[in-house]
Amino acid sequence: MLKRDGIPGDEDVESITPSAERRAAGPVVWVECFEEIPCDPCHDACPAGAIAEFADINDLPSVEHAECTGCGLCVPACPGLAIFVIDETYSEDEALIRLPHEFSPVPETGEHVTLLNRAGEEVGTGEVHRVQNPGTFDRTAVVWVVIPQELVRDVRAIGKGAGRT
Numbered sequence: 001m002l003k004r005d006g007i008p009g010d011e012d013v014e015s016i017t018p019s020a021e022r023r024a025a026g027p028v029v030w031v032e033c034f035e036e037i038p039c040d041p042c043h044d045a046c047p048a049g050a051i052a053e054f055a056d057i058n059d060l061p062s063v064e065h066a067e068c069t070g071c072g073l074c075v076p077a078c079p080g081l082a083i084f085v086i087d088e089t090y091s092e093d094e095a096l097i098r099l100p101h102e103f104s105p106v107p108e109t110g111e112h113v114t115l116l117n118r119a120g121e122e123v124g125t126g127e128v129h130r131v132q133n134p135g136t137f138d139r140t141a142v143v144w145v146v147i148p149q150e151l152v153r154d155v156r157a158i159g160k161g162a163g164r165t
């Protein structure tokens with residue numbers, strides 16, 4: 001329950017979930033920003049105009065998923081670590097999630113990592129597909145992780161490495 005413990009519930013998540021049609025078309029943004037705070041860099045980061053200009057800086061972001069190209073530029077731009085890009089077309093039973101990561105050490109490509117839900121609970125294991133950590137991201141790495149399809153709604157962070165295969 002968002003108001004009680006800061007963890008969005010099913011209805012909150014449903015309210016920002018892209019349509020099944022858009023999710024089936026390839027990588028798309030999930031903007032999990034539920035608190036009205038003075039913040040708007042996600043709009044400036046989006047070259048596609050998929051995140052509308054904020055009429056009031058305290059507004060929640062307004063996202064047009066049909067306009068999203070899945071470029072991922074908004075992921076490191078969000079100070080709330082609230083933006084994810086998920087590709088559910090990655091394989092028949094796997095998805096590829098891009099998530100912001102500000103913990104040390106930053107994992108490496110090929111590493112197996114624990115998958116955490118919004119409450120920080122372990123829900124499985126994934127494999128790091130790619131890591132983006134240029135200086136322009138200002139210490140917010142973007143980690144691409146291959147996860148089971150059935151965990152698309154759950155995985156929102158990674159924990160410690162679980163080695164390589």
Ligand code: SF4
Nearest residue numbers: 046068069071072074
């Ligand atoms: S993933 Fe790219 S196109 Fe989609 S909302 Fe973010 S910046 Fe815009």
Ligand code: SF4
Nearest residue numbers: 033039041042078080
């Ligand atoms: S940058 Fe992140 S925290 Fe700020 S309004 Fe956009 S989604 Fe919310």
